[in-house]
Amino acid sequence: MYVVSHQQEIQNFPLTQGENNANIPQIELEKLQSIITADGQIMIQEMSITIYKKADPTAVERYYIQHQEGDRQNLAINLDGLVRTYLQTKTKAYIESHQPQIGQEVRDYIKSFRAGGEPIMDNEGHIAGFKGGISLEEEWGVDIADVTPRRLTLPSTVAGAQVEAQQIIKAAQTQYDSAQNEADRRESKLRSMEKLSEAVGSNNDAANYLTSQILNDLLEQTPSKNIGRITVLNGLSGSDQAIISRQGVLLGK
Structure with a gap:
């Protein structure tokens, strides 16, 4: 006073x-x-x-x-x-x-x-x-x-906390949006594959091509060099199973 x-x-x-x-x-x-x-x-x-x-x-x-x-x-x-x-x-x-x-x-x-x-x-x-x-x-x-x-x-402490909270929220939102976009992309690709599979029907050549595309997409997302034994429909070799090498498939071997 x-x-x-x-x-x-x-x-x-x-x-x-x-x-x-x-x-x-x-x-x-x-x-x-x-x-x-x-x-x-x-x-x-x-x-x-x-x-x-x-x-x-x-x-x-x-x-x-x-x-x-x-x-x-x-x-x-x-x-x-x-x-x-x-x-x-x-x-x-x-x-x-x-x-x-x-x-x-x-x-x-x-x-x-x-x-x-x-x-x-x-x-x-x-x-x-x-x-x-x-x-x-x-x-x-x-x-x-x-x-x-x-x-x-x-108060400056409250104002500072609000800024920090907004940064955390923004980072979390970015991660969520990225994950959502990836999920949407995968779902869209699955729907495309389903439609393509329906269109192929009993055509063996088309079915073999489609199978190779699915495997190639799978291998692109697999971190290890060799993904092990995979059952292959319509067969890419003489048997109904084949050892698939990531490197070999990607190089077209």
């Missing part, structure tokens, strides 16, 4: 700021600054809160007499807690899409909150106000003049 004039002060939200905590590691600073939204998202919403110290005798007594100088940091702590509480009742999408008016909503919530009061709930289960108790403004003799949203960001 910093003084604008003898009657006006500005408080930053989150209360913990980097310039005042230069020795805190970035990840620890972001833990203190982050909020968890109603839908479980992590984000940092920066705001400025303008506090006007009233000049009437009752307000002056409450601020300067009832609260000693060492206690005045509690006003900033209480404001930080109220802003955080309100924001955490909203989803990330709501906060992002309502930036122009979210400051006014937070201000209204702070002004309506009453410590020791009984919450008044609306039909949707949200807090609509408080009955009894004392407001923060009454307790401190101040007026919450304005709440202005400034910047909405993701």
